[in-house]
Amino acid sequence: xxxxxxxxxxxxxxxxxxxxxxxxxxxxxxxxxxxxxxxxxxxxxxxxxxxxxxxxxxxxxxxxxxxxxxxxxxxxxxxxxxxxxxxxxxxxxxxxxxxxxxxxxxxxxxxxxxxxxxxxxxxxxxxxxxxxxxxxxxxxxxxxxxxxxxxxxxxxxxxxxxxxxxxxxxxxxxxxxxxxxxxxxxxxxxxxxxxxxxxxxxxxxxxxxxxxxxxxxxxxxxxxxxxxxxxxxxxxxxxxxxxxxxxxxxxxxxxxxxxxxxxxxxxxxxxxxxxxxxxxxxxxxxxxxxxxxxxxxxxxxxxxxxxxxxxxxxxxxxxxxxxxxxxxxxxxxxxxxxxxxxxxxxxxxxxxxxxxxxxxxxxxxxxx
Amino acid sequence: xxxxxxxxxxxxxxxxxxxxxxxxxxxxxxxxxxxxxxxxxxxxxxxxxxxxxxxxxxxxxxxxxxxxxxxxxxxxxxxxxxxxxxxxxxxxxxxxxxxxxxxxxxxxxxxxxxxxxxxxxxxxxxxxxxxxxxxxxxxxxxxxxxxxxxxxxxxxxxxxxxxxxxxxxxxxxxxxxxxxxxxxxxxxxxxxxxxxxxxxxxxxxxxxxxxxxxxxxxxxxxxxxxxxxxxxxxxxxxxxxxxxxxxxxxxxxxxxxxxxxxxxxxxxxxxxxxxxxxxxxxxxxxxxxxx
Numbered sequence: 001x002x003x004x005x006x007x008x009x010x011x012x013x014x015x016x017x018x019x020x021x022x023x024x025x026x027x028x029x030x031x032x033x034x035x036x037x038x039x040x041x042x043x044x045x046x047x048x049x050x051x052x053x054x055x056x057x058x059x060x061x062x063x064x065x066x067x068x069x070x071x072x073x074x075x076x077x078x079x080x081x082x083x084x085x086x087x088x089x090x091x092x093x094x095x096x097x098x099x100x101x102x103x104x105x106x107x108x109x110x111x112x113x114x115x116x117x118x119x120x121x122x123x124x125x126x127x128x129x130x131x132x133x134x135x136x137x138x139x140x141x142x143x144x145x146x147x148x149x150x151x152x153x154x155x156x157x158x159x160x161x162x163x164x165x166x167x168x169x170x171x172x173x174x175x176x177x178x179x180x181x182x183x184x185x186x187x188x189x190x191x192x193x194x195x196x197x198x199x200x201x202x203x204x205x206x207x208x209x210x211x212x213x214x215x216x217x218x219x220x221x222x223x224x225x226x227x228x229x230x231x232x233x234x235x236x237x238x239x240x241x242x243x244x245x246x247x248x249x250x251x252x253x254x255x256x257x258x259x260x261x262x263x264x265x266x267x268x269x270x271x272x273x274x275x276x277x278x279x280x281x282x283x284x285x286x287x288x289x290x291x292x293x294x295x296x297x298x299x300x301x302x303x304x305x306x307x308x309x310x311x312x313x314x315x316x317x318x319x320x321x322x323x324x325x326x327x328x329x330x331x332x333x334x335x336x337x338x339x340x341x342x343x344x345x346x347x348x349x350x351x352x353x354x355x356x357x358x359x360x361x362x363x364x365x366x367x368x
Numbered sequence: 369x370x371x372x373x374x375x376x377x378x379x380x381x382x383x384x385x386x387x388x389x390x391x392x393x394x395x396x397x398x399x400x401x402x403x404x405x406x407x408x409x410x411x412x413x414x415x416x417x418x419x420x421x422x423x424x425x426x427x428x429x430x431x432x433x434x435x436x437x438x439x440x441x442x443x444x445x446x447x448x449x450x451x452x453x454x455x456x457x458x459x460x461x462x463x464x465x466x467x468x469x470x471x472x473x474x475x476x477x478x479x480x481x482x483x484x485x486x487x488x489x490x491x492x493x494x495x496x497x498x499x500x501x502x503x504x505x506x507x508x509x510x511x512x513x514x515x516x517x518x519x520x521x522x523x524x525x526x527x528x529x530x531x532x533x534x535x536x537x538x539x540x541x542x543x544x545x546x547x548x549x550x551x552x553x554x555x556x557x558x559x560x561x562x563x564x565x566x567x568x569x570x571x572x573x574x575x576x577x578x579x580x581x582x583x584x585x586x587x588x589x590x591x592x593x594x595x596x597x598x599x600x601x602x603x604x605x606x607x608x609x610x611x612x613x614x615x616x617x618x619x620x621x622x623x624x625x626x627x628x629x630x631x632x633x634x635x636x637x638x639x640x641x642x643x644x645x646x647x648x649x650x651x652x653x654x655x656x657x658x659x
Contacts, residue, residue, distance in 0.1 A: 072462075121640075121643060127396075127461060132640060138591060139633055146629055312473070312477040318470075322466065
């Protein structure tokens with residue numbers, strides 16, 4: 001185990017705990033930057049498109065992670081903010097606004113609109129917030145149909161190509177450029193997220209998650225901080241929605257449905273609530289499972305001549321994995337990794353219940 | 369007359385929502401957990417009864433199949449709490465919410481795999497019969513729904529306020545630790561409540577399927593029932609019923625007198641309005657947390 005001697009006060013909030021960690025993340029950066037080389041070599045960019053999709057999901061996941069994992073507010077309606085970002089982006093682009101302006105603007109507007117929708121709901125907590133966001137999610141598709149002049153309604157809307165200073169970027173014709181663009185957005189957001197968590201604002205988010213009462217006692221303005229968290233979260237979801245639109249090329253009223261919202265939630269739970277890494281791990285799992293199921297089906301059909309074609313199998317499998325995670329590994333994949341790492345760091349002194357958390361007995365909020 | 373007819377069909381629908389909400393509130397009241405799969409429990413109860421009754425499956429006698437499926441759903445509810453939820457004891461409410469949502473997906477998939485995704489309706493002895501009075505057409509099924517719901521609500525109200533076990537359930541919900549100290553078997557009580565709410569869900573499902581066709585995605589109707597429970601104020605049994613009636617009435621009236629597209633939005637819009645202006649619901653029972 002490595003002991004870090006802190007020789008300055010800033011060491012507590014530095015981006016990397018020690019040099020070795022910085023080296024590892026530098027290597028990771030190199031890896032993601034050089035991934036396209038492999039696909040250039042095999043001259044098939046299909047899988048690169050899937051990886052780009054995973055990154056886009058991870059952006060939305062980071063948004064939800066900030067809200068649910070770091071501020072402790074559950075949201076079952078983040079697809080709504082993705083829809084806002086996506087449709088705002090489409091409309092700004094068709095108005096002739098250059099992409100480089102339209103993209104961040106659509107994210108910010110989604111954030112502002114999302115906060116306006118959410119402000120009255122934010123007074124609620126726990127179950128009530130989950131319910132209100134669920135209702136929001138159910139309404140999204142109806143509102144997309146009602147706002148047909150801007151959204152194309154049931155017929156759907158075609159998403160225009162990205163154009164940055166004359167450079168055309170399209171998911172299919174220029175997959176490599178699209179990958180690097182999404183990667184750039186992702187890295188910027190991760191950097192912002194890390195810095196946010198080091199700042200007083202980020203610390204107050206975590207304080208609210210751990211105990212609203214003690215957060216208030218420490219002088220944190222609950223409403224303002226929650227609204228801030230909601231704004232940042234909805235902005236990230238909006239940006240992800242805009243990119244999702246570019247990646248899909250075509251969106252209808254059924255693109256951003258309840259299943260999408262729940263998938264996002266599932267993603268961060270599987271990945272590990274409260275860790276930025278969790279959003280990425282979750283996105284990888286969510287991105288891989290459909291591919292794995294499709295491959296498994298083909299394998300069964302070709303080798304054993306068994307055809308499994310039951311609708312809803314994917315969601316059921318997702319749900320099953322989710323239940324297993326909540327029951328057996330509440331800290332998610334990243335939590336599992338932490339445990340494995342600690343085991344080797346402390347070898348042979350790791351104890352079985354090191355990560356066990358105290359159970360709390362529930363008390364009602366209702367009148368006695 | 370037109371208006372009255374709409375009101376009656378709205379009431380019948382509202383009672384089903386109210387019954388689902390009732391099961392939802394039962395669990396919330398006694399275990400402080402929220403079962404987002406209650407709508408899917410309802411759907412499952414209906415399909416179990418269909419599996420017993422309809423001629424293409426087991427074609428049992430209807431009056432034998434009903435108690436059998438209610439009993440079976442009770443067992444399933446008990447087992448779910450015993451096998452899964454009990455291990456979540458002491459974890460955050462959010463995890464329970466996510467867990468039950470996931471359970472809903474699994475139930476929907478199983479029901480679809482066993483009974484197909486075709487809309488099916490229950491073959492009841494009173495299907496299609498109705499009473500005509502002064503221009504009004506009252507289906508027997510609609511009357512039955514209203515009566516059964518009223519009786520069930522009364523029974524539960526008395527159960528929670530008068531019986532020892534009902535009081536124990538309330539105590540277990542209000543403070544688990546204190547209830548333990550008073551000698552209440554909190555874990556078993558919670559499983560019992562889950563069983564009870566499974567039974568209520570089965571009743572709601574049977575009533576729903578006797579009125580119209582049901583398919584596995586009908587479970588999503590449960591979301592309207594949550595809206596109903598929240599409108600009435602969580603943890604209030606009469607509130608759940610009232611909320612259900614409000615939602616049930618709003619739908620046909622909004623589709624008849626409102627602009628197109630409003631009827632789907634109406635329940636959620638009412639929910640959001642209630643949550644904004646009276647966050648605790650009509651029969652509010654929540655209070656600010658104090659140190």
